[in-house]
Amino acid sequence: MTGKTDRELGMGASITRRDFIQDLTVGALVAGAGLGSSSALSADPASASPTTGSAAYPPEKNGLRGSHPGAFEAAHKLAREGGRFPAPVALDEAYDLVVVGGGISGLAAARYYRDRFGADSKILILENHDDFGGHARRNEFHHDGEMRLAIGGTHNLEWWDFSDTVNEYMSYLGVDPQAMRAKMDWDYGRDDEGQTSTWFDSETYGTSRLVHDCDLNKGGGLPPETVDQFPLSTEAREELKRFYALRINVVAEMTDREASAYLSSMSYPEFLARHGGLGEEARQLFNKLQHGGWGVEISALSASEALDLVLPGAHLIGREPKTKPRSYAAALWPDGNSSFARLQVADLIPAAAPGATAQNIALTRVDYAQLDVPESSVRLRLNSTVIRAKEASGGVTVSYINDDKVYSVKARHTVMACYHVIIPHLCPELPEAQREAMKYQVKRPLLLTNVLIRDASALDKLDIDAVACPGRLHARLFTLRGIKTGGYETDGSEGGPVPLVFWGSVSPPEGITDVKEQHRASRALMLAMTFEDYEREVRAVLDGLLGPAGFDVTEDILAITVNRWPHGYAYDYLDLFDDDFAPGEAPHEIARKPFGNITMANADAGADAYTHVAIDQAYRAVQELPSA
Structure with missing residues (x-):
């Protein structure tokens, strides 16, 4: 990936070595716990006391975060290997609600449950990571x-897409x-014009070159003098210059419906090749334009979807291309929606963040020792991977792994605020059609x-x-x-x-x-x-x-x-890969159906990867819980 040695790149720098050692320590603990085999998981009743926190403050940790070591191994064992676990130790804890997943949807579900069933409802939120908020x-x-x-x-x-429910929250x-x-x-x-630049690296393009005022997302295209700076072959540069200069309408003879169907049936790269004259070398510049925003290669997008994003090409269907970069006027905290999740926790467990408000939340230090205390009506238990949720005796028994031990708790209701693909492994009693619908949402x-x-x-x-x-x-x-x-x-x-x-x-x-x-x-x-x-x-x-x-x-x-x-x-539906489902028959709609005292939340249930969707789905999931 680079022409320099690790030493020349500073791979021995002390700060990063410290972070890496920390990550190795976590990984070594996981490996030492032997999560790859059930025999390493203790079910000793004498040690039936789940750990509730860590001396380290999770937001300060460096190294591998996100799906960090220790957060996913048990789930992989269950889903990938069909692994078995020891019988759980039944804890002497009774809850009205157990929420599986401590992300924004799970935290919102706890709030909506208290609204519907009473502020004194006893709630346990189980989160497999060492921090709350999910992807926030x-x-x-x-x-x-x-x-x-x-x-x-x-x-x-x-904010422009918020429902009344989300606006109220x-x-x-x-x-x-x-x-x-x-x-x-x-x-x-x-x-500002000139802020977005493009860097061509020497390992990929043969030379290192920074091209200013070069936004490949810009629907209005790039001037010839900019394209001439690209370290591409002469043929690829000429293709790009001709492409940006074209002013045609390839759907001029079609009705609006025909044009929509045509553009929806063709991939964006095919559109660029067929109507824009771009070869593979020129097209590769656009391959990753939606890696962050949509999480896909452009080969997964139809021409219609790409043009709706104002990617280059409007000038090929008779539209005047936009000359300014696409602005995205979202509201943002400096730590993203983590601040929102912290506000949610401060509301549910005031002792964890006393005095926290939307105006000071980014500077608030959460007291993780207060997240899971017996005196609180809402408890948030980290490092706890759920491996089973089963209806039993008019309620739900939920089993989970914490500190290498298997525990179970009982609750009147359960909201599955985790991603859909894992739920069939946690609730194998679900109807086959529902389990298949969940597996659809990769x-x-x-x-x-x-x-x-x-x-x-x-x-x-x-x-x-x-x-x-x-x-x-x-x-x-x-x-x-x-x-x-x-x-x-x-x-x-x-x-x-x-x-x-x-x-x-x-x-x-x-x-x-x-x-x-x-x-x-x-x-x-x-x-x-x-x-x-x-x-x-x-x-x-x-x-x-x-x-x-x-x-x-x-x-x-x-x-x-x-x-x-x-x-x-969350998996949303794409023109090239998904049917035009009838109302009520889309996979996410089938997947989110309630099952006795178990309901489904999270953005998967709305088939859209947005915070407001996760909140809306939490509200729906709580309203679907049986009252009796």
């Missing part, structure tokens, strides 16, 4: 007494997206690698803020400066450390055409990569991109946190 993961960097926040997963509040928690927007001077580096891998650099001087010298990297693992990187929400005021102008977000997914191997198989293959690659693999990649990119401006890759990288989400974005 908070990353904190601390250096020389200063804190810098970064986004570890779910980003935005798409936001108001209840004191969240005002419009006020947040007023405190933001940031929009993925696309607000989630899309998501990757956010955050790197704290010593300062922004090299970025400023190069006059860059957001950069597309079409030849690298992460499709895009950008700085987090200009977000002054939740009480966090640092914008980078005062100097000091700056977080860089590397955003995207992992490309599947070539030759896989089915989109679900692409997701599975990308997931396997993501999980197979070690922290060193991710570290080596970001060091190589920063050396090639910022090195010419004086960035010392051996000294100027202060910390690296890898947020890998193999089960990332």
Whole structure:
């Protein structure tokens, strides 16, 4: 992936070694626990006391995060190997509700349950990771007494799509997206002309070249002088220049319905080739444009879907291309929607974050020791992987693994706020049609690698803020400066450390055409990569991109946190791979049907990867619980 040795890339730097050692320690503990075999899991009644926390503050951890070691092994054993576990120790704990999953949907379900069944309802939330929020993961960097926040997963509040239910919840928690927007001077580096650049790396393109004012997403195209800077063959550059200069309408003789059907039946790369005259070398520039935003290669998108995203090509169907970059006016906290999840926890368990409000939440330090205490009506138990949920005696028995031991608790109701594909393994009694519908929804891998650099001087010298990297693992990187929400005021102008977000997914191997198989293959690659693999990649990119401006890759990288989400974005339906389902017959609608005292939440139940969808589905799931 790079022409330099590990030593030249600074792979021995002390800060990153410390992070890697921490990750190895977690991995060694997991390996030592022997989660690959049931014999290593204790069911000793004498030790029937689940652990409730860790001495470490999860947001401060570096190294491999997201689906970190210890969070997924038991689920993989269950789903991939059909593994068996010891009989659980039944805890002397009684609940009205057990929520499986401590993400935004699960936390919202707890609130809606209390609204419907009473504020004194006893609720247990089980979360397999060592932190809550699901993909709304908070990353904190601390250096020389200063804190810098970064986004570890779910980003935005798409306020324009909020339902009345979501608007009410936001108001209840004191969240005002419009006020947040007023405190933001940031929009993925696309607000100002010239901010978004494209970097061609030497390993992929033969030479390292940074091209300014070059947004490959820009529907209006690029001028010839910009294209001439691309380190591509003369033929590919000429194809691109002809493509951007074309003004035709290939659907002029079609009715609107015919045109829609035609564009929906053709992949975007095929559209670019057939009507734009772009060969494979030119088209590869666009392959990863939706890695972060949609979690797919452009080969998975129809021409219609790509054009709706304002990707280049409107000038081929008689539309005037937009000349400005696409703005995305979402509201955002400096740690993404992790701040929202923290507000949810502060509402459910006030002792964990006393005094927390939407105006100070980004600076609030959560007391993790308060998340799971007997005196609280709502308890949030981390590091707890559910392996079974079964209706029994008018309620539900839920079994889970915590600290290498198997426990069970009983509840009147259960909300499954975890992703759909795992639920058939947890609830094998579900009807076959429902189990098959759940398996249909293969989630899309998501990757956010955050790197704290010593300062922004090299970025400023190069006059860059957001950069597309079409030849690298992460499709895009950008700085987090200009977000002054939740009480966090640092914008980078005062100097000091700056977080860089590397955003995207992992490309599947070539030759896989089915989109679900692409997701599975990308997931396997993501999980197979070690922290060193991710570290080596970001060091190589920063050396090639910022090195010419004086960035010392051996000294100027202060910390690296890898947020890998193999089960990332919820599966929504694509023109090329999914039927036009009749109302009520789509897989997500079949999958989310209630089953006795068990209901289904999370964004999968809405087939859309948005925070507001997860909240809406939590509300629906609670309303579907039987009252008797």
